[in-house]
Amino acid sequence: MNRRNGITGTMAVLLACVLLGACATVEDAPRGEAAYAAIPPAPAVGMEYRIAPDDVLRIQVYHEPELSLEDAQVSAAGMIRMPWIGDVPVAGLTTSEASDVIAGRLGQRYLVSPQVTLFVKKAVNRRVTVDGEVREPGLYPFEGRILLSQAVAMAKGPTRLAGLDKVVVVRTMDGQRQAAMFDLSAIRKGEAADPEILPGDQVIVGLSRAKAILGGALLAIPALATGFIALDGGR
Incomplete structure (x- = not known):
């Protein structure tokens, strides 16, 4: 029964991919200029922020x-x-x-x-999940605005053997989890811009860890997409 449900779910994803344009895995998440183009401006804590329980x-x-x-x-x-x-x-x-x-x-x-x-x-709902090849993975609250390098630093930094050239940022946009990949090593050297992280983002250091954490989900790539790749069904 579970196997049948799994097959049915996979077929649905494949059909969606055909309709949208293509299928891929996390290795094909947009990177470079395409990844930076996918990061929208962050909402400020102020006039546009909406108060939440426990704030x-x-x-x-x-x-x-x-x-x-x-x-x-x-x-x-x-x-x-x-x-x-x-x-x-x-x-x-x-x-x-x-x-x-x-x-x-x-x-x-x-x-x-x-x-x-x-x-x-x-603002308690301003939190980011930092996972993968970092010293202290976890859910971290933050105030104001933070950059990708700062989010990784909150988790006590990457491990000694971390794959810094493949840092995946997962974001929910229009009800879909989507991903983009960044080179933290280049960011640290000043060779690439440090992207802004939004509340609710998931930062995963290392491609192999990202693949394991995301469970190998298929990615639906809309034909007109220029930024994040959407993860199957928001799982």
Whole structure:
């Protein structure tokens, strides 16, 4: 039964590959200029960032220090508890939207034209997985923006025999896991640009380790693709 399901899944991938253009494995992930072209700008933690459960916020109400909070943690239900107004839903909102919601509630009964500013002190969903030939593989939180070399450094750097010329970055785009390959050795020498890493990315050092971790999945290469190669079914 499992074998039949596996065959059916493989045939589906092959059919999808035919429709999209071609099939390949992780060895054929775009590299060089094609890989760099696939890296879109990173969203900043600020106006465009959307608050998530467990994030830690700083909330300041102008001229109202008793209403201001230095370390307000968003609950699992997406709420923060504010003095006077109780639980306020903020998950999924930008900092500007959350500020408006809080100001609106305060203005309904307590303050005249309250001014509220909100800052994300710790964004817990900004994490990157670093795996493969690194000293301490794991899931690492980060703030602000980081580059590929910095992500590898968070895992205590590559091992002595790591394949630095084949570092795979896996990213979910439009519901599909996609991959691109970079030369960390060239990046360290200043011979290649250091690409930006986004929250949720998976960095795998070494092609052989990437093949093992990704399970040898077929890659569907869209005919018009210029960047990442899509991994089968987002597995």
